[in-house]
Amino acid sequence: MTAQKFKIKTIESIDFPLVEFKKIISFQDKDYDIEKGLNDQVIDIHNIEINESTVLPLRQYSKSMNLKLIPEWVENNAIQELKKVIFDNEIVEETVVLNIYLLCPDTKKIFDLKKISIQEINQNKQINFDEIKLDEIEEKLIIQSNFTRNIGYSSNHTLKADKKSSIIATNREIRIYTDEVDAPGGDYLDIGPYELENLLFKVEGGFNGNLKRPKFLYHKAFDKYFKSGDYYKSVQLFLLMGLVIFSDYNLKWILLSEEFDQNNSEHMPVLEFICKVLNIKKAEFMEILELDQNEKLSKYLEITHTLQEKIQVNEINYKSFFQKLIKSELKDN
């Protein structure tokens, strides 16, 4: 007898975005506005390019910003989709409301919530968030929006949301970066953007190259995606796999090149990273550095396999990351 699989259905909701926003960012007493279209989900304003020759850090340029959002339906039949998740005798315009709010995850600040009626979408209506103080934001501001029931409904229909404030659709979030985001390698690894023409990535240096500290270069066209890597699963997966190769280059460089300097404050973090992955003490690893070149080579051959395995169960568990990714893809399909 084979086990049967049941799909348990919870409350009906729409799992694709119904609304996108045009965005206009402006600053008090300044003539400079930033306009972004419906599909811009990641906006980096940590540097303000006032003109071709002048770029100012945002926090020097202004203490606050204003944000205008103009909602537009993504699909022509969006209202029909909303009708499916409310009750037959209800009218979408009276039952459903669009909520928009801004939040900063680091400071745990949520700015005012705006409730927009359905009739106001696609009417070029501007939703204004004025005088957002930049000192209440650290790193990024996230714009979130969803559709909820604005009124309750008494029903025995178990699959339809009937309570006030039930979420029936969630839109895509938009991220506005107000501060420079650390490069993907953090303090440990030299990872950065570069003009690579038709290549996606390239590892430079190491032991087999010019004996210089390895650099992991990715095509600069993808810089903004790499710097907001936690937002893109594709980037995360790429970096995880790239890290396996890159860590090995670094291991080789530390053990076999003469350039590695224990007194160099930029070199030591790389060693610390390798120790962290291998879960060995720094002092223990330093002892290997004292061996002669042949012994170090055989140590490298021994450690490289361990490194390849341990990196998969270090801070991020590769297997469960992959499982979750597959699961979310199955859900999307």
Place this chain on the structure above:
Amino acid sequence: MNIDIGFKLEKSELAKSISPTENQVNIALFSHDALNQQKFSHQLKMRMIETEGEINSELLEKVEKINEEINSLLKKYEGDIKSSRDKGKLDFDIAKIFHSNLNFSRSAILNYRFWRWLTLSYFIEKVVWRWISDPNDMNKIRKNAITVFQRGFGERDRRIDTLRYWVIAERLWDRNKQYYYLDKIAESAKKNEGPFQDFINNLIDNNLYSPNENVTKVMGSIMLTGEKLFKTKELIFSFKRYHSYTNRFLIEGNEDIFRKEICLISR
């Protein structure tokens, strides 16, 4: 007010220098020396723990005012404070003193370096008062030193004592009614036995953020100042219920929704 101030040493280095678990000598620092701020600060200097950043006169005035206000509060309730449990009843009042004097923007929450420095440089005596019931008990000297270190230095950043107080008030402050909710809960805490510390733990640790701190204020009012004072389990389950309702959008939910659906009060 400049809050770009802190100890020169990084957190881990600082911990190595002063933690009572790293070195037996530091037990005296966080037990005996911590009873007197001057002595404690002198000991930090002896350990080459230096400050970095400009300390302006405004901040020093505020620090003095905070200390004075806390001292008069403690004097006022001197007769009522018999145990460390009683001391916790004044947490909301002390939170208001810190918050009303230190008019910082929200990003101050993240400046752990500043709060650590502030606590160890000016408020170590208050840390001892709050967390240690008998500082002269020689049998507990090591345990006490570790507690003072954890609350003053803050191994877990959010536990740094002064930051903890500031956050309590920040999460209950209202744009229009100012300290109305905080005062109400403070009053109730002084009169009643209840899960006030569990509530504080939720304010400090959980993701209860909402516009104008709606969720913490509404839930706090219902559970701690309403017609029925919640028991610990009821409070914990109410927060669990709030967090598990992922298909509800309750960050601006009104009191009625919270009463009926989250705190389960039928009326």
